[in-house]
Amino acid sequence: MANASFSASRLPGFSTIATIVFVMLYAPIVTLVVYSFNAGKTVTAWEGFSWRWYQQAWTNDIVQDAALRSLTVATCAMLIATTVATLAALGTTRTGPFAGKTLISVMINQPLLVPDIVTAISLLIFVAALKVATGYQGLAYLIVAHAAFCIPFAYLPIKARLESMDLSLENAAADLYASPMQTFRRVTLPLLAPAIIAGGMLAFVISLDDVVITSFVKSGGQDTLPTYMLGQLRRGTEPDVNAISTVLLCLTVLLLSLFFVLTRKRD
Amino acid sequence: MAIGKDRTRRNWLLSAPALILLTLAAAGPLLIMVVYSFLSPGQYGNVQWIFSLEGWRSILFTEDIFEPGKYTLADAHLTILMRSLKLSLLTTLITALVGFPTAWFIATKPPKTRVLWLFLITIPFWTNLLIRTFAINEVIRNEGLLNSFLLWAGLITEPLRIIYTDTAVFIGMAYVYLPFMVLPIFAAIDRFDMRLLEAGFDLYASRLQVLRRVILPIVKPGIIAGSILVFTPSIGAYVIPRILGGGKNLMVGNLIDLQFGQGRNWPLGAALGMTLLVIVMIALAVYTRVTNRENDRG
Numbered sequence A: 001m002a003n004a005s006f007s008a009s010r011l012p013g014f015s016t017i018a019t020i021v022f023v024m025l026y027a028p029i030v031t032l033v034v035y036s037f038n039a040g041k042t043v044t045a046w047e048g049f050s051w052r053w054y055q056q057a058w059t060n061d062i063v064q065d066a067a068l069r070s071l072t073v074a075t076c077a078m079l080i081a082t083t084v085a086t087l088a089a090l091g092t093t094r095t096g097p098f099a100g101k102t103l104i105s106v107m108i109n110q111p112l113l114v115p116d117i118v119t120a121i122s123l124l125i126f127v128a129a130l131k132v133a134t135g136y137q138g139l140a141y142l143i144v145a146h147a148a149f150c151i152p153f154a155y156l157p158i159k160a161r162l163e164s165m166d167l168s169l170e171n172a173a174a175d176l177y178a179s180p181m182q183t184f185r186r187v188t189l190p191l192l193a194p195a196i197i198a199g200g201m202l203a204f205v206i207s208l209d210d211v212v213i214t215s216f217v218k219s220g221g222q223d224t225l226p227t228y229m230l231g232q233l234r235r236g237t238e239p240d241v242n243a244i245s246t247v248l249l250c251l252t253v254l255l256l257s258l259f260f261v262l263t264r265k266r267d
Numbered sequence B: 001m002a003i004g005k006d007r008t009r010r011n012w013l014l015s016a017p018a019l020i021l022l023t024l025a026a027a028g029p030l031l032i033m034v035v036y037s038f039l040s041p042g043q044y045g046n047v048q049w050i051f052s053l054e055g056w057r058s059i060l061f062t063e064d065i066f067e068p069g070k071y072t073l074a075d076a077h078l079t080i081l082m083r084s085l086k087l088s089l090l091t092t093l094i095t096a097l098v099g100f101p102t103a104w105f106i107a108t109k110p111p112k113t114r115v116l117w118l119f120l121i122t123i124p125f126w127t128n129l130l131i132r133t134f135a136i137n138e139v140i141r142n143e144g145l146l147n148s149f150l151l152w153a154g155l156i157t158e159p160l161r162i163i164y165t166d167t168a169v170f171i172g173m174a175y176v177y178l179p180f181m182v183l184p185i186f187a188a189i190d191r192f193d194m195r196l197l198e199a200g201f202d203l204y205a206s207r208l209q210v211l212r213r214v215i216l217p218i219v220k221p222g223i224i225a226g227s228i229l230v231f232t233p234s235i236g237a238y239v240i241p242r243i244l245g246g247g248k249n250l251m252v253g254n255l256i257d258l259q260f261g262q263g264r265n266w267p268l269g270a271a272l273g274m275t276l277l278v279i280v281m282i283a284l285a286v287y288t289r290v291t292n293r294e295n296d297r298g
Helices: A014-035 A052-059 A061-092 A101-113 A116-134 A140-164 A168-175 A180-209 A212-217 A225-234 A239-264 B002-036 B054-060 B075-107 B111-126 B129-140 B145-152 B166-190 B195-202 B207-235 B239-244 B252-260 B266-297
Strands: B039-041 B047-051 B061-063 B071-073
Touching: A014 A239, A014 B075, A014 B111, A014 B129, A014 B166, A052 A061, A052 A239, A061 A101, A061 A140, A061 A180, A061 A225, A061 B002, A101 A140, A101 B002, A101 B266, A116 A140, A116 A212, A116 B002, A116 B252, A116 B266, A140 A180, A140 A212, A140 B002, A168 A180, A180 A225, A180 A239, A212 A225, A225 A239, A225 B129, A225 B239, A239 B111, A239 B129, B002 B266, B039 B054, B039 B266, B054 B061, B054 B075, B054 B266, B075 B111, B075 B166, B075 B207, B075 B252, B111 B166, B129 B145, B129 B166, B129 B239, B166 B207, B166 B239, B195 B207, B207 B266, B239 B252, B252 B266
Parallel strands: none
Antiparallel strands: B039 B047, B061 B071
16 A cells, blocks of 8 residues: 555654654663663663662662552552542443533542642641641551542543443343343443553552652651652662662553553454 | 433532542642642741731742832742743743654554554653653763763763753753653544545645645644643653752742742742642643634634
């Protein structure tokens, strides 16, 4: 079909710019990954392959602690956000217009519209008052804050999936005398499952990545991996940060590949 | 009518858990922040419950230490606000200029490889912002990769001082937010029927005419959407200027942070936060108006 000699869609110079863009996009990341295996301390001189920085990060109590906290917060936030987002998606799609539909949609998307730093200080103000009032300093503040800003990310893929599903299967189940609950459990939920998992993974990644809101909400000694890394950088780069970054990067790529596979299936 | 009411109740009940959570940890705190912007600062941070417009006034004006009641323009704040606007607009512009060719490149690939290219753009999109800022930091700092290379190649004799300048913040933001521009432009091009291009050429249009009359109108909604996606996080940037600007080249986000740290002026911080939010809302309103007009025309 495509004629090799003349391609209407070819624009002169565009491929060159795109190639440069891809190289510039990946060169810094690749450098970071490669130098996380450097035996030496700098990025300028390669002193041989070594797991040294990974070992240093792995055996560092503070890093272990922060990693565990990151995973705890991200897992809890993911579970909460995905559950409430699934319910909200069921309430706002495949339904005719109803009073307050726009309001609900604005509320759900709000975390996408408000800059991180603004959410962060508003939460700092609120949480500071709560900490004084209740005396509670625990992890719940972080979990609730993370769950809230993860909601739109969990909501979008679930909503998209629901919109592409028509009601015929559910109607068929109802015709066969399935109760609404049976229909939901046996028909709707299995069809929706890939999207719920996909939404959950996005929520997990978003929670794991957050640094701004976490820095403002956390109590003393509640570092997550990103806030630990930000603190380290202030004291000059330590290559173990590169090692932690590489591990987080691999995790993101892994989850993202899974996400692509899950959302692709429907085509 | 009764069905409509039932439906409304069912949908609200289903949405309720999400709405409660969002009210508790997003909308509610924002409202509290509005209240705090109208209070007086406490001595050691926090606020005193006395109504005051001082927080809002001190965004732009400083009271003279020696002559109470005399106000002068707060140059430091103005510089920071102007820098934030300038750098965000520049970031939006440069990402649009290189994002369009990149998106076009991806969209015109055969379907099989297109997925791969798209995936390559999506990875940075979802990669931790902190990690990507670290990565670019390693490249542009004084003993970084760029300088080492240029010195080694003999192109410069002294390292380029990029880090801790506005340029560094600009490079960082363009690097970090570029995927936000490419993806919506790609989405716009992807819907486009490439045969229209051939039709244009068949009717003896030149490449430039095809670009202006056929391609640009198609790409425009993508560029507008991308601009919003880039401008919004840029104007609110906090981590990037903190790492690459090195405490001197602050943006609004860092100025807000200061008020809750050393500055100990929570009302000013809250008022600055509101200002930032208003700027973002204006950008969104412009976006909505422009897209609505486009839709009306189409």
